[in-house]
Amino acid sequence: MMPNILSSDSKALTEKDLQNKESSITTKAIDKNNKQNRSESYTKSEGWFKTELKWMNIVTISLLHLCFVYACFTFNFFENLMTTAWIYGMIIIAGFGVTGGVHRLWTHKAYKAKWQLRIILVVLYASAGMNDIFEWVRDHRVHHKYTDTDADPHNSNRGFFFSHVGWLMMKKHPDVIRRGCEIDMSDVLADPIAVFAIKYSPILKFIFTFLLPIMFPVYAWNETWFRAFVSQIFIRYILVLNFTWSVNSVAHIWGSRPYDAHINPTENLFVNYATVGEGYHNYHHVFPWDYKASEFNNFVTTNLIKFFSKIGWAYDLKEPSKELVKTVMRKRGDGSHSLWEAVPYPASKIE
Numbered sequence: 256m257m258p259n260i261l262s263s264d265s266k267a268l269t270e271k272d273l274q275n276k277e278s279s280i281t282t283k284a285i286d287k288n289n290k291q292n293r294s295e296s297y298t299k300s301e302g303w304f305k306t307e308l309k310w311m312n313i314v315t316i317s318l319l320h321l322c323f324v325y326a327c328f329t330f331n332f333f334e335n336l337m338t339t340a341w342i343y344g345m346i347i348i349a350g351f352g353v354t355g356g357v358h359r360l361w362t363h364k365a366y367k368a369k370w371q372l373r374i375i376l377v378v379l380y381a382s383a384g385m386n387d388i389f390e391w392v393r394d395h396r397v398h399h400k401y402t403d404t405d406a407d408p409h410n411s412n413r414g415f416f417f418s419h420v421g422w423l424m425m426k427k428h429p430d431v432i433r434r435g436c437e438i439d440m441s442d443v444l445a446d447p448i449a450v451f452a453i454k455y456s457p458i459l460k461f462i463f464t465f466l467l468p469i470m471f472p473v474y475a476w477n478e479t480w481f482r483a484f485v486s487q488i489f490i491r492y493i494l495v496l497n498f499t500w501s502v503n504s505v506a507h508i509w510g511s512r513p514y515d516a517h518i519n520p521t522e523n524l525f526v527n528y529a530t531v532g533e534g535y536h537n538y539h540h541v542f543p544w545d546y547k548a549s550e551f552n553n554f555v556t557t558n559l560i561k562f563f564s565k566i567g568w569a570y571d572l573k574e575p576s577k578e579l580v581k582t583v584m585r586k587r588g589d590g591s592h593s594l595w596e597a598v599p600y601p602a603s604k605i606e
């Protein structure tokens with residue numbers, strides 16, 4: 256049986272739903288106006304900056320982004336193509352640590368990994384320079400359980416900026432803190448490799464986000480320290496952060512909703528390329544326990560998990576049956592799925 260790892264009241268669907276689909280998969284009229292006006296009405300009723308600002312984060316994030324813009328205009332990407340390729344290489348490396356590691360493995364338990372792969376994922380995740388694994392997993396589980404409500408750390412109904420980066424610039428909404436405390440994190444704390452990474456997060460981050468990625472081009476192909484620093488910190492690091500944040504912002508605002516028209520998350524190709532395979536976000540919110548994070552996804556992260564499963568380091572890869580996906584898509588989707596034309600229009604949609 257496919258586990259629903261989040262909670263009994265999560266919106267995630269399992270095979271059980273298929274058996275009992277008449278009661279569990281409800282058909283509602285698509286109220287597009289309601290969806291479009293949600294952001295506006297939230298702003299009017301709740302206000303924007305009710306919570307206290309984190310000035311340290313505001314200054315740091317703003318300065319880094321100013322440096323990013325300056326570096327993009329002044330850095331000569333053609334002076335040494337190896338250095339430019341290393342920017343892309345580190346985006347993939349860090350991207351796999353985030354998507355394959357802290358997201359699909361530790362948050363959603365969409366597959367299991369042997370200690371060898373978990374060590375690799377800890378190192379790769381550290382190279383993304385984000386919060387420690389405990390904080391990331393807890394926030395993301397809250398995000399799935401209370402998507403786009405006050406308890407969602409990056410509630411997209413508060414607008415693009417808040418869901419992209421604004422949420423990191425202010426204290427959390429009391430509901431986020433309350434719900435975050437209720438999240439069961441025992442599985443993460445039972446993994447000694449994850450616990451080690453949480454305990455030594457600052458030092459691991461320093462080594463794998465900053466030190467080694469900068470040293471590598473200097474010693475491998477005689478890049479200058481200055482260019483190695485600018486390319487890895489001001490360009491690559493900021494790109495990785497923004498690509499990851501775009502899942503919470505772009506992929507909750509723009510795109511289609513083939514699997515559930517009644518939620519904000521969307522399918523967005525730009526986000527998919529930027530995040531090495533996490534842009535099928537409408538699907539992911541409906542089936543968060545699918546190791547592919549997409550119905551058809553054969554992108555970088557999924558292929559790497561498949562590779563590790565071939566050598567035995569990844570196992571118990573979970574995914575829903577095609578029948579369940581099709582049923583959900585027809586009952587709740589917005590009609591944009593490519594299979595929509597191939598199946599009879601459901602009577603429930605005509606009423």
Ligand SMILES: [Zn+2]
Nearest residue numbers: 502503520536
């Ligand atoms: Zn989401």
Ligand SMILES: [Zn+2]
Nearest residue numbers: 395399539543
């Ligand atoms: Zn997720």
